[in-house]
Amino acid sequence: MTAKIRTRFAPSPTGYLHIGGARTALFSWLFARHNGGEFVLRIEDTDQQRSTDESTKAILDAMSWMGLNWDEGPHFQAQRVDLHRQMVQKLLEEGKAYICTCTPEELEIKRKEALATGKKPKYDGACREKGLKKSPGSVVRFRGTDTGVTVVEDLIKGNIVFNNEELDDLIIERGDGYPTYNFAVVIDDAMMNISHVIRGDDHVNNTPRQILMYQALGFEVPKFAHVPMILGSDKTRLSKRHGATSVMAYKEMGYLPEALVNYLVRLSWSHGDQEIFSQKELIEFFSLDAVGKSPAVFNPDKLLWLNAHYIKEASPARLAEEMKPLWPAGADGSDESFIRKIIVDLQPRAKTLVELAQASEFYFAVEISYEAEAAQKFLTPEVAAHLKSIAAAIPGIEDYSKAGLEAFLKNFIEANGIKFKTIAQPLRVALTGKTVSPGIDEVMVTLGKDRVAQRINAAVDYIAKQH
């Protein structure tokens, strides 16, 4: 029997959850779920300077919002330093690591020199054979090998071969006594029995050194899968310059989590020609075999399209819930059936929840303010009489439904010998103040008899005043 599949997401709490990190987390989560394995969350907070509790919370919130639930954790790496130090000690005792007293300044000078003379800017091994003892500010380095090769058997990229001589003697314990990332990550992944390390491919160059450490420590080497990065429109690493990169920023802009998830999963992953995936389908279909090797450019337009799709598909009840904090200031959200109708009217037209909220303003308005051009063009004396009689007839309509209203309007134009076009826009402006809105009948049903009659009469008054 093979060991249980365990994946992890290990963000460092130095900011918000980034789109790229979220996609990596999503793949990791899907892989675990698809295989009936476990997904663990570990916060890599060994950088005491930059890590904050606020960031940790923000990352957890974003994960939850996206529905990426974890089975274990969050573990905090900083709480495990005793363990890390024990392992450092073990390597030291076995001669697989050594003390180094080179200062960052010295190293920086050597690096620059090497670069200037066209040599490799790697650690020169100055302290390697000195057999130094621990001293204030000294660091511990992992002793590498100068011969042989290390091959990374990557589940996405295939085998990658590294010459060991290219690999630095990495610092594994810093001057402040804290472990460095490359060491802590190995210890933690090994001790947490992570079977598959799924992470961004910016880590591939670290992997051979990590493999050497697994071996030095006598740990089993996990499987690796390095997922390609997400790039901005100019094909450089996605950053703020390309727009919002924080997951929660998309929530605030009115995106549904399933839209973001669906969008992100299709970056470097595909399942034939399918574009729309439910979470269930994702878990069913996801496979690392179908993850591509090349980086993907983040395309906000497609994400927006997916969001519009999911808004259309969402149940009005669900949207009513999502919309609660978003309605325009002063809007009365207590009338549930009114809210529901507004949502149904606007659903096919809104690309984001924020857009839906903006488009809803006229429904709630106590008094309609007309767009100047709209009023000038459509609220004219010619249509005043028609509007007046429609307003007068509203209370008497028995079947006040979309169908009933259609019949009423049809009847009305025929009786008056006019085209529907003659009164459509004037009615729209009277009811909404704008020339663009959901269908007249839909708006009338949603607004209800009283508001409709009142608004049309207000328009009639307006016309009288203007002319």
Place this chain on the structure above:
RNA sequence: GGUCCCAUCGUCUAGUGGUUAGGACGCUGGCCUCUCACGCCGGAAACCGGGGUUCAAACCCCCGUGGGACUACCA
């Protein structure tokens, strides 16, 4: 500079030796129509270049070119 990775429409991608190179976003023509959306129908749009291998290469190999990552006492 060194090491490593990558390369099909503008973008996300399907494709694993023989296809009219398919789908999606965006763009665009039309239909629907009370406006705007939605929806439907149609269109333009790609195999980075050069060498091989082969009867046959988008697919395999090599070399270029281009892009990216890493090269910290960050993760």
